[in-house]
Amino acid sequence: MSHRRKVQAARAIALVVGLAFLELGPRLGWVDRLTLVPLSEVLRSLHAQLVQGKLTEHLGASAVTVVTAFGLAVLTGVPAGLLLWRLPKVRALLEPYLASYYAVPVFALYPLLISLLGMGYLPIVAIAWGWSVVAVVVNTAVGFTQVRPVYRKLAVTLRLTPWQTFRHILFPAAAPYVFNGIKLAVTYSVIGVIASEFILAPRGLGWLISYHYNNFSLREMYAALALVLVLATGIYTAVGRAERAVRRRAG
Amino acid sequence: MMPAAARLERWRHVLVLGVLVGVWQVAAMELGGFVVASPAETLRSLGEGLRDGWLPTATWVTLKETVLGYALAVATGVSAGILLGRHRFWGEVFDPLIALVYSIPKVTLYPVFLLLFGLGYASKVAFGWFHGVFPILIFTAAGIRTVRPVYHKLARTLGLSPWQRFYHVEFPAALPAVLTGLRFGFSLTFLGTILGEMFASKHGLGFELMQATTVHVVPRIFALILVMVVLAVLANGLLVRFEGTVTRQGGPSSAARRASPGAPGEVGFRSAS
Numbered sequence: 001m002s003h004r005r006k007v008q009a010a011r012a013i014a015l016v017v018g019l020a021f022l023e024l025g026p027r028l029g030w031v032d033r034l035t036l037v038p039l040s041e042v043l044r045s046l047h048a049q050l051v052q053g054k055l056t057e058h059l060g061a062s063a064v065t066v067v068t069a070f071g072l073a074v075l076t077g078v079p080a081g082l083l084l085w086r087l088p089k090v091r092a093l094l095e096p097y098l099a100s101y102y103a104v105p106v107f108a109l110y111p112l113l114i115s116l117l118g119m120g121y122l123p124i125v126a127i128a129w130g131w132s133v134v135a136v137v138v139n140t141a142v143g144f145t146q147v148r149p150v151y152r153k154l155a156v157t158l159r160l161t162p163w164q165t166f167r168h169i170l171f172p173a174a175a176p177y178v179f180n181g182i183k184l185a186v187t188y189s190v191i192g193v194i195a196s197e198f199i200l201a202p203r204g205l206g207w208l209i210s211y212h213y214n215n216f217s218l219r220e221m222y223a224a225l226a227l228v229l230v231l232a233t234g235i236y237t238a239v240g241r242a243e244r245a246v247r248r249r250a251g
Numbered sequence: 252m253m254p255a256a257a258r259l260e261r262w263r264h265v266l267v268l269g270v271l272v273g274v275w276q277v278a279a280m281e282l283g284g285f286v287v288a289s290p291a292e293t294l295r296s297l298g299e300g301l302r303d304g305w306l307p308t309a310t311w312v313t314l315k316e317t318v319l320g321y322a323l324a325v326a327t328g329v330s331a332g333i334l335l336g337r338h339r340f341w342g343e344v345f346d347p348l349i350a351l352v353y354s355i356p357k358v359t360l361y362p363v364f365l366l367l368f369g370l371g372y373a374s375k376v377a378f379g380w381f382h383g384v385f386p387i388l389i390f391t392a393a394g395i396r397t398v399r400p401v402y403h404k405l406a407r408t409l410g411l412s413p414w415q416r417f418y419h420v421e422f423p424a425a426l427p428a429v430l431t432g433l434r435f436g437f438s439l440t441f442l443g444t445i446l447g448e449m450f451a452s453k454h455g456l457g458f459e460l461m462q463a464t465t466v467h468v469v470p471r472i473f474a475l476i477l478v479m480v481v482l483a484v485l486a487n488g489l490l491v492r493f494e495g496t497v498t499r500q501g502g503p504s505s506a507a508r509r510a511s512p513g514a515p516g517e518v519g520f521r522s523a524s
Contacts, residue, residue, distance in 0.1 A: 010344040035366040103438040103487035111464040191356040213362040
């Protein structure tokens, strides 16, 4: 067996063992039934709820909020990062603040946003945007700043126009960093939305999870939880695909 | 005597802080005390909290939970990272799985932690650990993996035992990357603890913040946010300084530089510079 095959086989075994534990743990009494629900029951409940349309409203609400916040973070974060790259003085001034931004529990600011924007959709978008945008800004700025000088010399030698330099030299060189920031933004915006929905929304998957938790309907809770994980993994994978496509074309 | 450039730098930062406080003051005056508490009101509320004793108590609870969760995260994250970094095969097997778990929004799983550990301290500590352990693990493994091959060759030439090889070669070379992981790990552990306190708790800064929000005492909300920000920035600053000292004294920092870009969770200019 080749090395690659062996790795894949071991990974598959690890996954199967993990999933088997989720199924058998509660069935065989290793884990309390009031703590964990067998995987098959969770999936059945998820399927039933989806078919009955009980999740549509919440899934829609959360998805719209996440996509709005994430989209805003990319649309504002990338230009801001570019600006920061073009203005080294401002960058030097703001560096310590941006570098310690994620040391601060941003979510603690949400009461402020409620009093500014009222309850509902807006403060949730604001907190998720605020949480994710800095990752995009910083990574974009870092990506363009670290482009090796020899590439820029090459562009001068080839007499490229500024746009050509950007399109064929700078962007491809900075892309891994930019996409790293965008991927972080996916995670942060989902966290921001779900966490906010836990406490300040009348609907959404975060609200649904805490509702089922409080009512002790664990099967439904785990179903909603699984749905969030699927949603997050889905967006994450889509961004990964987009990255590969863009880099192949830009490469 | 500081060089002129450094002094200028310091003044610039004082200026930025001054502008921030100014904006805060203007926002308080424009939007009114029901929305934004002024800096003076915030300080007064801070003073009252200190005098009445609830603020030191809450801070102490949060610090205890954070430090305990962080200690666990460091112990488990570093040792698992070393194992996965040294054993290439298991590293390749588990890397994508770990990246997947790292990228899921952990806050979603909070109810599971409540079910597992109950409503007391344990669930906050476990939740803090869960937030902090992954960056520590990932950075440690990356640091060990990117130790320059020439060091391994040297170790072999010197006939070092596996333990000697680890203690004198691999670990010092990986240390800068490990320290970066420790810094991210702390921020995330702190965040996890605060989130845990906000959602289900009777103690700590997160709980007090929820209380203040529910009854809408704006100066108290601001005082609490200020305490959290100061704690986070202080801890982060200490860890940055620690990183700087160790990296200067210790072995080659090139491993860290090659390990950090592209590692998940990477935010900040420092690691790219």
